[in-house]
Amino acid sequence: MKNKTKAYVSLLASIAIALPLYILIHESGHAMIAILCGARITNFSILQAHVISEGGTYNAFTSSLQSAAGMLLPLLCLFLYILVYNQHKESIFYRILSTFLFIVPVGSTFAWMLIPAMYTHGDAPAGDDVTKFLKESQINPFLLILCILLLDAGLILLAKHKKLFSNYQQTIKSLQGKV
Numbered sequence: 001m002k003n004k005t006k007a008y009v010s011l012l013a014s015i016a017i018a019l020p021l022y023i024l025i026h027e028s029g030h031a032m033i034a035i036l037c038g039a040r041i042t043n044f045s046i047l048q049a050h051v052i053s054e055g056g057t058y059n060a061f062t063s064s065l066q067s068a069a070g071m072l073l074p075l076l077c078l079f080l081y082i083l084v085y086n087q088h089k090e091s092i093f094y095r096i097l098s099t100f101l102f103i104v105p106v107g108s109t110f111a112w113m114l115i116p117a118m119y120t121h122g123d124a125p126a127g128d129d130v131t132k133f134l135k136e137s138q139i140n141p142f143l144l145i146l147c148i149l150l151l152d153a154g155l156i157l158l159a160k161h162k163k164l165f166s167n168y169q170q171t172i173k174s175l176q177g178k179v
Contacts, residue, residue, distance in 0.1 A: 003092065007175050010093040018100040020046055022074055022108070027051045029073030033066040060136055067133035071112060074105035078155060087163040092171055099168040102159055112148045116141030 023046050031041050031051045039056030058066070081101060089095075115130035119141050124131040134141060159165060 003175055006092050007096065007171075010096040013093065014097040014100040017097060018104045021101075022104045023049050025074045025077055025105075026070040026108075029069035029071070030066055032073070033062065033069045037062050037066070060138075064133055064137035067129045067136060070129050071105075071108060074108070075151065075155065078102060078105045079158070082155070082158050082162055082164065085159075085162045085164055087167060092175075095167050095171045098164055102155075102164060106152055106155060109148050109152055113145045116144045 034053035037056040039053035043052040118124045
């Protein structure tokens with residue numbers, strides 16, 4: 001298979017893997033907290049991207065954590081993935097997939113920066129995880145934005161240190177015949 005064809009197939013396969021995997025881990029984060037609080041999971045759907053539980057004992061902290069767990073578990077998994085990322089592996093698929101495994105969870109944190117700004121103006125979507133988190137935790141929306149920025153910056157620096165971005169860039173340039 002030609003390298004350009006391999007790159008396109010890798011790109012499509014990476015999207016097909018990264019998005020459902022993100023949804024699975026996101027919803028698992030919510031489910032884990034529900035289970036830890038004694039709830040029973042009655043519906044878990046990747047296709048519809050939701051988890052429904054019944055029962056359980058929650059307080060302000062656990063309710064806040066359940067709202068945030070959908071964002072935090074994928075970022076924790078990403079952190080662990082970056083730690084074991086093999087910067088010397090030259091596989092086109094590995095490099096493209098690794099980049100998408102980074103982009104999807106970090107990209108999801110933009111809602112955790114945008115919605116707090118909307119929240120301060122009373123425009124935040126009512127059922128959203130971020131809105132629920134802000135209501136349950138009573139954290140200052142601007143402090144939340146700062147925390148998310150710092151979390152993203154840490155992941156970006158770690159990925160840069162592990163050469164995830166430069167490997168991707170090198171792969172794309174080699175496919176264009178510029179290396």
